[in-house]
Amino acid sequence: MTRANRGPWVRRLWLLAAGLVVVACVSGRQVSGTLHRWWAGLGPVLPHESFPADCSLCHVGDRWNILVSSFRFDHAKETGVPLEGAHAEALCLRCHNDRGPVAQFQARGCGGCHEDVHQGFLGTRCTECHQQETWRAVGMIEKHEQTRFPLIGSHLGVSCVRCHPGALVGRYVPIDARCSTCHQRDLQNAVNPPHLGLGWTDHCERCHTPTKWEHGSVR
């Protein structure tokens, strides 16, 4: 099924998904607790044998699932691994959980805990594009200067998915850099002169600049 004939049920799914987002957020807030709060339903996931014998350092006396308000754990000082951005706000159990020793996963870099949504095509230096606050990638226009296709003129405002169809599923692979790869419709619509009829389907740069199609001039 193509996107063109999906209209009616897609709108219903809009509502369904929006509802799911709300439910997920609300239910998550109810049960996941806040930063550094120990949730009783989880039980003692972490082995405590290396912890100080004075339990009251971390726990309040009457409810073990709540850590004392003055609880501070300097992750950098205690473990040598500083937590920055979203990591500093994450629940301890996001990393220290049933998967196994954290050090083992941490040694693998970002990929030790985060699945590689780019499917191995973009390497492992994630921080070249991602910061630790959000998943938003930064500096993509600047990165393009280092490729065979810098973004010039109209291409500066183009969304990634327009040229990289796999962008929404994390797949950024090199694409054919010829103009006709992305400008199919423009080529079809070019009737004065009729580009397809004349066989003008390649080497667009002979007449067009990357700023505006209407500026084409025949050489």
Added chain:
Amino acid sequence: MRSRAGLLLALLALAAPRLPAQGEGVRRVACRVTAVDPGKGVLIDRGTRDLVKEGDAVEFRPRGAAPVTGRVTAVTDRSATVEVVGVGAMPPTGTRGEVLLPEGRKAPAPEAGGEAVPPVPDKPGPGGEEGPGRTPPTFRNQDEGFRQGQPLLVGMRPRRPAERATRVVGRGWFIGDLVKDQDDWDNSLVRLGSAATIENPFGHGGNLGVDFEFNYKTETNLVRGTDLLVRELAYDMGGTRFDADGFVFGRFLQRGLPELQYLDGAEWIHRTEGGDRYGASAGFMPVPDEDFDTGDDFQLALWYEWVDSLEEELVLTAAYQKTFHHGNADRDLLLAKVRYLPRDAWRFQGNLWVDFYLANGDAGKPSVEVTEAWLSLSRDWDDGSGTDLTFRHSVLPYMQRFEFVVPITFQELLDSRYDVLSLDLWSADQGDGRTRGTFAAWIDEDDVGGSAEVGEEFARLLSVYSTTELSLYGNVAKGSNGLGARLWHRVTGPGLNWSLLYDFSYRHFPSIADDRDDLLQHRARLTGDLDPWGGADLHLYGEARLYDEELTWSLGFYLQWRF
């Protein structure tokens, strides 16, 4: 005068910690600061049960500071108060240290019997309540491995995943881009989505993962409108420290090897005691584009990952993936991965995608081709400098053609390739600045080119919280050459980070008519990041672009919240 000096010496002698007598051995008992009382000293987690007595000397070793000595002034069963001696700073909570005990200090002999155990309590009072002055009952749960005298949580059996209540963790996002091009609003989009894990939803200890989003794109691939994209809807079982076997089914990015792409099917992973892993998967592969349609391509995959140790310094992985398109044999792919990640040394990582053309290679003969490769050699030094050399090879880059407009010829398929070799260098300067350089060379089926960029980052140039970066770059690209400069000023403040970027470049198009072969391009971008509420991040931006007398602009936001 002499009497005053004598009195002072006497007071100092009294205040000095009691060190074991000369010639007497010392036993060091590790301790840790558990609390700080500015008026009295610090509290440590050792007491009379560890044979600590008043007057014992304690040595603290705060991180990044000189050692501090102290003297025990009060002792309880499990803790002691230590007064810091001299001019050293008060050691903060968590500071490790050692109590110096005379070697000869022995635990007092038990009054009766040979074993030093706490006294057996009296019978509980009426109703099971403990009466005043009575000691609590001895904990006798032998199943948990608990022995009398241990802290309560030692050896306690962790709850298994199936024994926990359901909870949801994840994030949501709401993204909007309003893009005004010369004549239209193409490229504007809205995205709303969530990625979440529901832990133990059915009481079996598994996790249900969902990752989906709605997006509205004004134009993408000739179609406008809304779309629902489901990246994950899968159920994971096992694969924890309690279960060496993991099983997942549904739609998901393959867990063992993401390089094998998304799957509508099932995957099994087993982890050996030595840390090796192997697995298999079967199912349909969604087409990796914005439609994510499925059902055309079926795959079977097997893989094995060898690790040198539990530290996983060296990891070697091999996988085989067989693909069928509409039931016909399509692709035989061998995937090889190397990961060598020693600490404080050169690191090497590489991925190879090798295609086997068993009967349909050139001239009908079987052949082998490396269709994708990514190899990286890198090193980080303690002073903040580092380097990375990366080679990327790709044949068959994505070609988006319509059959009746511009058909792809067989020769184009054979010729298409894109190889890039890039070198990154960076170093930390004094004053938290940073110098970096990136140099790249590329070759494809038609052209050869390259790029160079150098940048200097100045910390606190305009204000205490600011970073200013100046970059110069140039490139020989496909159809254009360029030179440019970029100035990026970033300010980090409480609750708000903002940045301003200005980029100016000159472009030359060798194949365009002489009167239009030059272009000056300006780009200015203002961004702001703030935390609207706990666990949320909001990014706002506005960008203006001026080129060839055309002014275009974009406005957008990116809201992400965690739950």
